[in-house]
Amino acid sequence: MIEDQYLLDKLKQNDLTALDKAYLTYKKEFFLFARTFSVSDDDIADIYQDTIISLYENVTSGKLNTLTSSLKTYLFAIGRFKLYRQIERNQKASYDEQVIYSSEEVQLFDIDMSEERKALLKNAIRRLGDKCRQILDLYYYKGMTLDEAQQFLHYSTKDVLKNQKSRCLKQLKEFVKKGYA
């Protein structure tokens, strides 16, 4: 546990070698665990990488500060949700649109997106101005609240930022629509 916390602190300082270490330490065990589900080794590798990345993101965004369990337990809880999601995906021929999956255990929502849809959205995001991209980044990726983002970006009030964010989303939606045309 003490070692786990040490690793977490290193991650918080953006030390990516700590991430490498976590990745290599639990890889074998994760595979052993994941193989009890009917998921291919390629998918397991993919899921494990994403699990480690989730850990990193949760630490750097401040969502995870102190562990209430061992790091391994934490990783396996996230990984298990991703494994279940993969099994569900394997059982379906096409993507269900507008279905939101949830895990209360790790407090996450998840959706399925086709590669085309992802590409379309990524393109639309790239077309946004720097300011919009930064706002969306801070809010949806870095996990900042509007208050935190307002301070970080030096907006005069929270409402100004909120309005700006709505405009960005509206613009993004238009780009997406055009992308389909």
Add this chain to the structure above:
Amino acid sequence: MHKEELIEQYFSGHISEEAFLQLKTLLEEDDAFKKEFYSQLEIQKAIAQEKQAPLKERLKKLDQKPIRKINWYRYAAAAAILIAIGFIFYRSQPNFEKLYAANFEAYPNVIAPTVRDNGGSEEDEIATAFSYYDNRRYADAASAFEKLYKAKSKDYAFFYYSISLMAMGDTQKSITALENHDWTEPGNYQTISHWYLGLAYLKLQNKEKAKAHLEKVAHTSDPLAKKATELLKKLE
């Protein structure tokens, strides 16, 4: 709580259990809200994927073997040692103790990787037992699982009790436990038990019994079947 606040809390990653459930209910009941939230999840996913690409590459590279300068002297020396070891082991019995050590691994905790630390007393007991187990405190884990089993008669408690015994080195006791147990759901534990019984007998230098158990694993479609087959080959 206001809808917008719930969304903000969710994306900030700091959401209480209560608020999470509230959000979940709202998604089930309010279609317009769900549509809006869905599109935000899409945006999050697209941004995250873009941001994660370099990290993903980094982790993938870790899987590839590092390329080192070839140092022939070192290889020659290593080869000589390997040949020497080969001679020593040639026609001798396989080293059971080593095979056991190489193959024994406490079965992963697939029951309660709980992140939360709440719940009633029963959940607490389960969580405590597994936290001992996860932290390799097998003696504590064994007695905690034993207690759990006596109270609830659940297969998993008995299984982890036996594995904890084995992990702490109480091999004979673990064998006796596993051999005399009737699983309520044999499908989940029978094969894995044979695997561990095989390993345990290996440790006790009982080749015949080890083989008998491993054979049972080798003939299943369980992921352990491959490992069992490999181990059997080494025992020949």
